[in-house]
Amino acid sequence: MGKKSTNEMSFLDHLEDLRWHLIRITVAVLVCATVAFIFSGFIFEHIIFAPKRMDFPTYKWLCQASQFLGINDTTFCAxxxxxxIQSRQMAGQFSADIWTSIYSGFVIAFPYVIYQFWSFISPGLHINERRHSRGFIIITSFLFFVGVLFGYYVVSPLSINFLANYSVSIEVSNEFDLSSWVSTIRSSCLASGFVFELPIIIYFLTKIGLVTPQIMKKYRKFALVLVLILSAIITPPDLASQIIVAIPILILYQVSIYISKVVIRNQNKKQKAHV
Incomplete structure (x- = not known):
């Protein structure tokens, strides 16, 4: 039997359809996580622990920028x-390896996760909407990966540099737990990845009528405050780091306003065409 159309499907049919999409997503993440676990040595040595070394690209760039500005006494040039980094729990290293593999699997499988999500909601859209949204998976995946890279190369090293060099007394030495280190890298990358999905979120909110360009412009000042608060949460509490993180988020907000305008304009054209 062929698959039922959206109009013929009952609520239980939709739940069954959703269940199979979630199963496919889980299997894809687990497969990618298994591959990541096999190459966990490479992941930890060249990705997870790379920001611990001063030859990390971000530290080099910031050191050069500091010297160009005449600032020689900076921790970026240490x-x-x-x-x-220490592991203080019996299963600390094993747990870190497993969870790092799972999160790595999710990042690797993200385009397929989005594909499954889109496959679930697209039957409920009109033919024109599906045609105009063919690039959804590519754009969503691209923004997510750009956000992850931003978190890895900008947010993570700024946080690590600040927190590693912060000291309340020379009597206290920093010996970070492995789980804390991995959590810092993971949260910075994933948080940035999801923040960079703002244009996609605004697109759908505009489609369903919850957001308009006028609303976004009206509350731009409040959005600026929220962006600064968000920057303060995911970065160390120094002004320079917050500004570096806030700039791309503000650019994304401005791009989202433009996207909202395009959606509204297309909707108005459709309404005029049907009149």
Missing amino acids: TEFPFK
Whole structure:
């Protein structure tokens, strides 16, 4: 039997359809997580622990920028960080390896996750809406990966540099737990990845009538405050880091206003065409 059309499907049919999409997503993430677990040595050595070394690209760029501005006494130009990473729990390293593999699997499988999500909601859209949204998976995945890279190369090193060099007394030495280190890298990357999905979120909110360009412009000042608060949450509490993180978010907000305008304009054209 062929698959029922959206109009013929009952609520239970929709739940059954959703269940199979979730099963496919879970299997894809687990497969990618297994691959990540096999290459976990490479992931930890060249990705997770890379921001711990001063030859990390971000530190080099910031060191050069500081020297260009005449700031020679900066932690970005140090030879090494004054801390060690330790595992204080019996299963600490194993747990870190497993969870890192799972989150890595999710990041790797993200385009397929979005594809499954889109496959579930697209039957409820009009033919024209499906045609105009063919690039949804590509654009969503692109924004997510750009956000993850931004979190890895900007948010993570700024946070690590600040927190690693912060000291209340010379009597206290920094010995970070492995789980705390991995959590810092993971949260920075995933939070930035989801923040960069703002244009996609605004697109759908505009489609269903909850957001308009006028509303976004009216509350731009409040959005600026929220962006600064968000920047303060995901970055260390120094002004320079917050500004560096806030700039791309503000650009995304402005792009979202333009996207909202395009959606409204297309909707108005359709209404005029049917009159």
